[in-house]
Amino acid sequence: MKYSKATDYALHTMLFLMAATPDKTIGVHQLAEKQGVSPTYLSKILTKLAKADMIESASGAHGGYKLKQKWDELSLLDIVHAIEGTSSLFDCSFDHGPECPIQQVVEIAEAKMEQHLREHMLVTLIIKMKDKL
Template sequence: MKYSKATNYALHAMLHLAATTPTQRVDVLQLAERLQVSPTYLSKILTKLVKAGMIESSSGVNGGYKLKSNWEDISFLDIIHAIEGSASLFEGCLNHNPDCLIQKVMVSAEEKMEEQLKKQKISDLAKKATSTL
């Protein structure tokens, strides 16, 4: 199972914002430097997080990105869905049989993984990460 680099960067960006500056704006250039990623690429990722309602952006001299007021409730799954969408990882059985045993196993596994990712809040990880960032 593999997620895109964009998801990896989104998770790291959210963790950085939550652990260091949850109420302050951070410039995309500063964040991109911290994450060692292209500012242009990071901007596209952050735009998806803005559209998903997890962060807010503002332009101008004091502009940048910051977490929304409900950031403590944001889960890993929320971030993954914002970047990857919510389509199933498994594409289904070859014959489109609704009773496909393989699909039942794969969907069950995916549901368990999503349950774990939904439980993991970015705020919980931020508490642990403040000493390492």
């Protein structure tokens, strides 16, 4: 299983915003530089996070991005869904329906993975990542 680089950048961006102080606005160039990614590419990711109501943008000389209310309730799964969407990772090529044994195994595995990501809140990772952000 592999998530896109966009998800990786989104997760790290959210951690950086949380560690930098939740109410502080940070520019896209600073966020992009921190991760070694193009500001244009990161802007597209930030747009998805803003549409998911996790961050907000501010225009102007001191513009940038900052976290929205309840940022401390975000799980890793919330970020994954904001970037990747909520569709299943596996689609059976045959139209067997729910009785397909392969589909059953994969759906159970995916449910367990989602539960694991749902249980891990981003805010708890700040302590572990603070030195690396």
